[in-house]
Amino acid sequence: MTKIRHSRLTCNPGCSVEATISLIDGKWKCVILFHLLDGTLRFNEIRRQVPDVTQRMLTNQLREMEADGLIVRKVYPQVPPKVEYSLSPLGRSMEPVLLALKLWGDTNINLFAQPNSSDAIALQVP
């Protein structure tokens, strides 16, 4: 998604599907959400978990999901700064969706992976 951002929710069936997608599209959101399923993370912790995301994009995605009510951003007024991100109840309610996505990916990813799929299937949990 990349970019619907609550455009117009008055579309036809698939509307709610589209609305849901709009919340988790954006290249990194679902990955971030997935990591947050395991618990609260700090900014740079997320960066380490998602190596290919730039700082700017990570900030953007986090802010959007915060605005969408999916995650909670807690700032500790101290030096050096400390900011923790965690799932809101709404974000936590996305767990079935994320798991459905992961399940599908796990069972079908080998159809796309060209490497000699011996270890390509091994999905490590951090």
Next chain:
Amino acid sequence: MTKIRHSRLTCNPGCSVEATISLIDGKWKCVILFHLLDGTLRFNEIRRQVPDVTQRMLTNQLREMEADGLIVRKVYPQVPPKVEYSLSPLGRSMEPVLLALKLWGDTNINLFAQPNSSDAIALQVP
């Protein structure tokens, strides 16, 4: 996709999630897939079901999903042309994912819809 397009499947957990998302992101794909759950559709039938999609975008999204193996494009060599789109077995296997997305949307969409949610919840099936 918005744009991952099978970039690199060697990322961390959420990898398969990301890969799955990359197949159905792109503003219209999930909506199209959702409509195709009900059966085969012709090009302009899809256009009518998804009013806001431009011809160009519809073609692009359909071509990408065809390349991803999610849908089947059947051309009837006749005049005027007739092209039918339907779900491949792989696309059909996305049904649980799509339903999970719709279920979440149906139960949470009212949190975002600002209209006096009396009829906003009514989801019509074409």
Next chain:
DNA sequence: CGGCATCCGCATCGATACTG
């Protein structure tokens, strides 16, 4: 540490016109 501000290239997408 966890940002924000700026510059800027480049992909995306809409609009329009044309075709088999």
Next chain:
DNA sequence: CAGTATCGATGCGGATGCCG
């Protein structure tokens, strides 16, 4: 009917630098 082709504007997203 179901596209392809081309143009042009929008804005995403990377790189860099600065800040509290």
